[in-house]
Amino acid sequence: MAESTTRQRGSEGVSSEAEGVSRAKQSDRDVSARSDIVVIGASAGGLEAVKVILSALPSTFSGSIFVVIHVAAERHSIAAKILGRASDLEVTAPVDKTPVVPGRVYVSSPDRHMLLEPGRIRIVRGPKENRHRPAIDPLFRSAAWTYGPRVVGLVLSGSGDDGAAGLWAIKTCGGTTVVQDPADAAHPSMPENALMYDQIDYSLPVQQIAPLLIRLSTRSIGVAGDCRWRQSLKTENEFDTMSRDIADMDSLGKLSPFTCPSCRGALWELSDGKLLRYRCHTGHAFSESSLRAAQSTAIEDSLYSALRAVEEKATLLRKLSQVWRDRQSRLAVDYEAKANAMEQSAQVLRKLLVGGEI
């Protein structure tokens, strides 16, 4: 869509708290508003699903689409190019503070979160969430706060539960929630988790999602949503831009007995409906499954470290046994017994690492 024919929303470049609240109020009052802010989260198998959706949207589609795809930080993402070739819409990987324009698709870049503020996009290297950067929840949460009932949140194929908390935020703020039918997804656990934790408006095969988005984008929202009471959403958004700290944690939840697997700081327990989440005061955030996975990684690292130490000690004891055997000392027997015991301990650790549920 040509720049000259587009209408730019909001007063770009403005992101003060007062303006944010003002935008939220305006959105809440504007019952003629449309569901025209589409946020999409995808992981393993999700790029193909996004392609299917974008290729079925006409060049006249009036919504703005924001796509977060999990990708390793060290990888150069070509997702925007791939999706651009499949779509009649203009597809870009935005830089920080890019204005939001209708009829455009904005795709996340590796190692950066994509967030929405009134009229513009933030691309920031904030703390990882659910062990990902970019993560889906920060985009969804910031969209929910900024655009309220205008938001359509969509979770596609992927592993884990990123996006579930974000959909909860979108629903809480009056938006519409959609998941790819798990039976239709290459990796069903992300949509399955969303269905388990959230009130989902539509669960559809990917082929049926573009027609739904077209219908929603022309539908008057009618009933205004209101998420202004969700101050914690805004606070969490500000953790993503590193503008909050430990003094703000008690407003989000209660102190838990757990430590952050990323920075070893204390974790606070947050409750979003049926969802339990955790966040440390430097901003790392974990869903239930991502905290479990991070703890498993920490245990595995510790077990390998223990195995290395135990094997080194067994090797030393074996060597000392040989040294004292050559000197015909009975110390040799003592060292050999200790070496055998140490090797038995190593065996236990190996069994845990190979076959144990960590």
Ligand SMILES: [Zn+2]
């Ligand atoms: Zn942390």
